[in-house]
Amino acid sequence: MDEGWRLRVLAVAERGARAVAASAVAVPSPRAADGAAAEVVVVVPGADDTAAGRAAEAVLRELQAGLPGHSFAVGRSRVAGAPEELHRAGNEALLAANVAEGDTDRPLLAFDDTGAYRLLLPAMSEDPAELQRFYAETVEPLVAYDDQYETDLVQTVEAFLEADGNVAGTAQRLFTHRHTIRYRLERVRELSGLDMGSTDGREKLSLGLKAMRVLGIAHRGGPATEAGAGGGRVPRR
Structure with missing residues (x-):
C-alpha cells in the first residue's frame, strides 16, 4: 500500500467511524512499517460494545462507498477496558479481519463471532512462526498447487469439511x-500426505485452513487450465 493510498483509506475509515463516535480516530497499523500490510486501525473510545459494532458497520459502509471497486474486511475486537488491553484488542481485531477476508459473505466480523478461530489467537500473538510451520505442513502445498495450475484443491477441502466428509454433498x-x-481428494493426499478419509487428516487440514485465515494468507485458485486438471488429476512433473 503506497502512502497516498494509505492516507486515503485512513481518511475514509475515520470519517465512517466518526459518523457514530465523534472522537474516533484511524491510525496506520503498527505492521504497516514493513511496507506490506494494507491495514489500518480504528480506535473508538468508550465501553459500549453496541456503539462499537455500529461504528464498525459505518466504517465498512464508508469504505465500500468511498473506495468502490475494492474489497475490504473489517474485524472488531472486544472492548479494551484499560490502555494495557489495547495490544490484546488489536490482535483480536486483526484475527477477525483475517478470518473475514477469507469469507466473502461476512466482510465484517467481531472477534466474539470467530468461533474456533479464537483458540488460535495465542499462537498468532505469541508464536506466529509455529502457526506458519503448521500451515506449511498441511495446506501450503495445496495453495501452491492451486496457484500454479489454477485448480481448486483448497476449495474442495473446505467444501468436503463443510459437507461432513460426504463426497456427494461436496459435489453438490x-x-x-x-x-x-x-x-481431487486423492491429489490432496499425494501433495499433503494427509488422507481426508481419516479423522486425523480432516482435523489437521481443518486446522491448517484456520491457520491460513488467521495468518491472513490470500488464496487465489480458480478454474483448471492444465490438461487433466479439470478432474483434479494433473500429471506429475
Missing part, C-alpha cells in the same frame, strides 16, 4: 461430479 456444493471430487 461445488456443482461438479463425484468422480472429480474423489480425484
Whole structure:
C-alpha cells in the first residue's frame, strides 16, 4: 500500500467511524512499517460494545462507498477496558479481519463471532512462526498447487469439511461430479500426505485452513487450465 493510498483509506475509515463516535480516530497499523500490510486501525473510545459494532458497520459502509471497486474486511475486537488491553484488542481485531477476508459473505466480523478461530489467537500473538510451520505442513502445498495450475484443491477441502466428509454433498456444493471430487481428494493426499478419509487428516487440514485465515494468507485458485486438471488429476512433473 503506497502512502497516498494509505492516507486515503485512513481518511475514509475515520470519517465512517466518526459518523457514530465523534472522537474516533484511524491510525496506520503498527505492521504497516514493513511496507506490506494494507491495514489500518480504528480506535473508538468508550465501553459500549453496541456503539462499537455500529461504528464498525459505518466504517465498512464508508469504505465500500468511498473506495468502490475494492474489497475490504473489517474485524472488531472486544472492548479494551484499560490502555494495557489495547495490544490484546488489536490482535483480536486483526484475527477477525483475517478470518473475514477469507469469507466473502461476512466482510465484517467481531472477534466474539470467530468461533474456533479464537483458540488460535495465542499462537498468532505469541508464536506466529509455529502457526506458519503448521500451515506449511498441511495446506501450503495445496495453495501452491492451486496457484500454479489454477485448480481448486483448497476449495474442495473446505467444501468436503463443510459437507461432513460426504463426497456427494461436496459435489453438490461445488456443482461438479463425484468422480472429480474423489480425484481431487486423492491429489490432496499425494501433495499433503494427509488422507481426508481419516479423522486425523480432516482435523489437521481443518486446522491448517484456520491457520491460513488467521495468518491472513490470500488464496487465489480458480478454474483448471492444465490438461487433466479439470478432474483434479494433473500429471506429475
